[in-house]
Amino acid sequence: xxxxxxLVAAAAGPASAEDPAPDVTAPVITDLGIEPGKLMPxxxxxxxxxxxxxxxxxxxxxxxxxxxxxxxxxxxxxxxTTNVEHDAExxxxxxxxxxxxxxxxxxxxxxxxxxESPTATLSPAxxxxxxxxxxxxxxxxxxxxxxxxxxxxxxxGEVLDSRTEGPWVFTWNAVxxxxxxxxxxxxxxxxxxIASSEYVVDDDAPIIERVDSVSTYSPGRVDLNxxxxxxxxxxxxxxxxxxxxxxIEWRLNGKVASNSFEYFWIPGNLNATQAVVTVQxxxxxxxxxxxxxxxxxxDSTAPAMTVTPAEGALIRGTTFRTSVKATDPxxxxxxxxxxxxxxxxSRADTLTVPSGRDGARTVTWLSVDNLGNSVSxxxxxxxxxxxxxxxxxxxxxxxxxxxxxxxxxxxxLDRNGILGVQLLVNGKVVATDVTGPYSFVLDxxxxxxTFTVQFRGYxxxxxxxxxxxxxxxx
Numbered sequence: 100x101x102x103x104x105x106l107v108a109a110a111a112g113p114a115s116a117e118d119p120a121p122d123v124t125a126p127v128i129t130d131l132g133i134e135p136g137k138l139m140p141x142x143x144x145x146x147x148x149x150x151x152x153x154x155x156x157x158x159x160x161x162x163x164x165x166x167x168x169x170x171x172x173x174x175x176x177x178x179x180t181t182n183v184e185h186d187a188e189x190x191x192x193x194x195x196x197x198x199x200x201x202x203x204x205x206x207x208x209x210x211x212x213x214x215e216s217p218t219a220t221l222s223p224a225x226x227x228x229x230x231x232x233x234x235x236x237x238x239x240x241x242x243x244x245x246x247x248x249x250x251x252x253x254x255x256g257e258v259l260d261s262r263t264e265g266p267w268v269f270t271w272n273a274v275x276x277x278x279x280x281x282x283x284x285x286x287x288x289x290x291x292x293i294a295s296s297e298y299v300v301d302d303d304a305p306i307i308e309r310v311d312s313v314s315t316y317s318p319g320r321v322d323l324n325x326x327x328x329x330x331x332x333x334x335x336x337x338x339x340x341x342x343x344x345x346x347i348e349w350r351l352n353g354k355v356a357s358n359s360f361e362y363f364w365i366p367g368n369l370n371a372t373q374a375v376v377t378v379q380x381x382x383x384x385x386x387x388x389x390x391x392x393x394x395x396x397x398d399s400t401a402p403a404m405t406v407t408p409a410e411g412a413l414i415r416g417t418t419f420r421t422s423v424k425a426t427d428p429x430x431x432x433x434x435x436x437x438x439x440x441x442x443x444x445s446r447a448d449t450l451t452v453p454s455g456r457d458g459a460r461t462v463t464w465l466s467v468d469n470l471g472n473s474v475s476x477x478x479x480x481x482x483x484x485x486x487x488x489x490x491x492x493x494x495x496x497x498x499x500x501x502x503x504x505x506x507x508x509x510x511x512l513d514r515n516g517i518l519g520v521q522l523l524v525n526g527k528v529v530a531t532d533v534t535g536p537y538s539f540v541l542d543x544x545x546x547x548x549t550f551t552v553q554f555r556g557y558x559x560x561x562x563x564x565x566x567x568x569x570x571x572x573x
Contacts, residue, residue, distance in 0.1 A: 122199035126151040128206040131193060135208045139178070140289040141216075146175045147206075151197045159196070162210075163189040185214040213288035217242050219267065221282070226297040228342035228383050231273050236296075238267035238282070247285045253278030254293060275300040275341075304386040305340035310378060310393065313361065316432060316471035322376075322393040327429065329470030330367030330399040334376070335360065336391070342382045350377040367399035367472075401474030402427035402466040404434075413515055413560035414454055414480045421478065422449035427468040437463040437475065454482045486564040487513035489520065489556035492536070497569045501543040509537040509566065513558035520556045523565075528555075543573040 130148040133139075149155050160169035160176050163183055169191075170177050176193065183189060188211045195203040219238040223229065238248065249261040250269045256278055260269050271280060280296040310322035313335045317327060321334065338344050349357040352375050356364060366374060374397060379390040402425040408414065425431045425448075433446045440452045440462055452462060460482045467473040494507035509532075511517045519533035524546055530539050541552065554566040 122153050122197065123201065124152050124197075125201040126155050126195040126197045126203040128193060128195060128203055131191075131206055131208055133191070133208060133210065136188065137210055138213055138288045139180075139210045140286075140291075141212070141214050142177070142179050143289065144175050144177050147171075147193050147195075149195045149203070151195070151201075154198045156196050156198045156200075158193065160191065160193040162191050163187075169193075180212050180214055183212050183214065185212065187212055213244070213286065213290060215242070215286075216290055216292045217245050217284035217286040218292060218294065219245075219248070219282070219284065221296060223298070225295075226299070228299040228301050229273055230384055231275055231300055231302050234271045234273045234298075236269045236271055238269075241265065241267050242286060244286045244288070245284060246287045247283075249283040249285075251281045251283055251293075254281050254295070255283075256281065273298070273300045275302050299342050301341035301382065301384055301386070303341065305338050305344055305380050305382050305388040307378060307380060307388050307391040308337045308339055310334055310336050310376070310391065314471055316467070316469055317429075321395050322391060324394045325396070326393075327396045327398055327470060328366050329397075329468070329472045330365065331471055332364055332366055332395075334362040334364075334378075336378050336380065338380050338388070340380075340382050340386075342384055344380045345383045346381040348379050351375075353377070366395075366397040369397065372397055398429060398468075398470050399472060400427075401472040402431050402468045404464060404466050404474065404476045406464055406476050406478045408478070408480050410478060410480075412480045414460065414482045415484055415560040415562060417454055417484075418451050419454055419480070420449060420451050421462050421464075423464040423466065423476070424448065425466040427466075427472075430469040432467045432469050432471075434464060434466045437465050454484070457482050457485055481515060481560075483513075483515050483558065483560035483562065485513075485558075486562040487511055487517055487556045487558040489554050489564045489566045491554070491566060491569070495569075495571065498572070500572045501541070502573065503543070505541045505543065507539045507541055507552070509539070509554040509556065511535070511537055511554075511556035513556075513562075516559040518557040518559045518561075520554055523553050523555055525550050541571075543571065546573075548573055 127150050128147055129150060132147050133145040155173060158171040160171055162168035162178055168178055188209050190207050191210050192205050192207045194205045220240045222237045247263050248267060250259045252259055280298050281293055283293045285291045309320055312318055312321050314333045347360050349362040373394055375394050377390050377392045380388045405424045407422050423434050425434050434448050435446050436450050459479050461477050461479045463475055463477050465475045490510045492508040492510040495505060509520045511520050519531055520537035521528045522530040522539040549572050551568045551570050553568045555563055557563045
């Protein structure tokens with residue numbers, strides 16, 4: 100250990116014959132406290148012996164020329180060998196400085212560094228499950244330089260058994276609830292590691308705590324006899340057990356239906372409003388849970404939808420608006436216009452879409468309720484952007500002189516039907532006929548000596564067309 104003695108602070112003032120002489124004697128390291136060439140672990144301590152006539156202020160050191168490996172107090176030094184090559188023999192240097200600043204000679208030795216942690220392979224394997232009772236544990240792949248293996252009850256707990264040489268076989272009395280079994284490995288260099296077996300002692304059957312719907316729709320608990328499922332359902336059981344559950348059995352109305360941990364089934368195929376589901380599980384040690392039986396309600400009816408425009412509606416223009424209203428006893432999750440009419444995937448219930456060419460135009464709406472039941476509805480409209488054909492069917496010729504009331508008849512044609520025809524005199528509507536034949540009586544006395552006459556016809560989509568103008572005199 101470092102030795103310090105006789106250091107007294109003096110007040111500043113003129114020197115006198117009685118003042119002590121300056122300290123010019125350096126500390127001396129009489130013993131490093133470590134044997135040359137000794138095998139050392141990844142981290143180790145040693146206690147150098149340092150003497151000085153007044154007092155040692157600090158001790159310093161280096162390993163393989165690097166000072167950051169060594170930290171020293173006035174009692175001991177700690178060495179950490181990060182980045183030092185395994186099994187390498189490297190120089191260890193130490194020096195000391197006293198309170199006057201005198202520095203000792205650097206004392207150097209060599210040490211051999213063992214940086215590998217001891218370990219082994221357990222059988223039964225780590226994280227194995229087992230029932231209570233005696234268990235034989237065999238360790239293999241044990242390093243040749245192992246010095247001691249201890250079996251302990253818990254981390255750094257009571258030593259249950261130890262070995263200093265093979266065969267590395269231990270007997271453990273497994274007890275549920277006891278501290279987790281650990282093994283402490285120490286090699287000849289002094290490297291130490293404590294590893295948990297993570298063994299699980301399980302004497303109890305699994306307990307099914309609950310069953311949930313894990314479908315995209317209607318998530319939540321369903322095992323309380325008031326749960327609902329839709330046409331398609333996926334169920335999962337939450338199980339509590341000390342060991343791993345390795346087997347599951349689902350029964351539907353008393354018959355085995357699945358051994359998958361997530362049970363996918365199609366309630367809509369049952370043609371029923373209720374079903375009885377039973378689930379049972381087994382763990383890795385063969386313990387069986389109590390069967391869990393429950394009733395679920397089935398709703399396989401999709402939402403009702405009302406779509407606009409109406410079926411066969413006539414559409415005029417380059418775009419039109421379509422909308423849907425969906426209702427369902429369990430609520431509607433979402434609606435969506437399908438296909439290229441909805442390139443962004445919007446779930447709005449009203450959208451404007453392009454009309455396209457004249458003729459039949461179909462849009463499709465999809466609706467999904469909160470149980471996942473879905474339905475689609477096609478709506479076909481008729482696009483009509485073509486004006487009707489309108490002309491004269493009978494009446495006086497152009498520039499005729501009218502002496503009294505005169506009958507005129509219009510001809511109007513459109514593939515989607517005519518809504519009506521108007522008679523215009525001098526550009527103003529004077530009569531309308533909405534049923535064919537489109538006949539009118541013109542009284543020339545109501546107008547000037549010269550006036551113009553023409554027909555304007557509307558089709559049922561709202562398109563219109565004018566006939567040619569005729570001029571009459573009276």
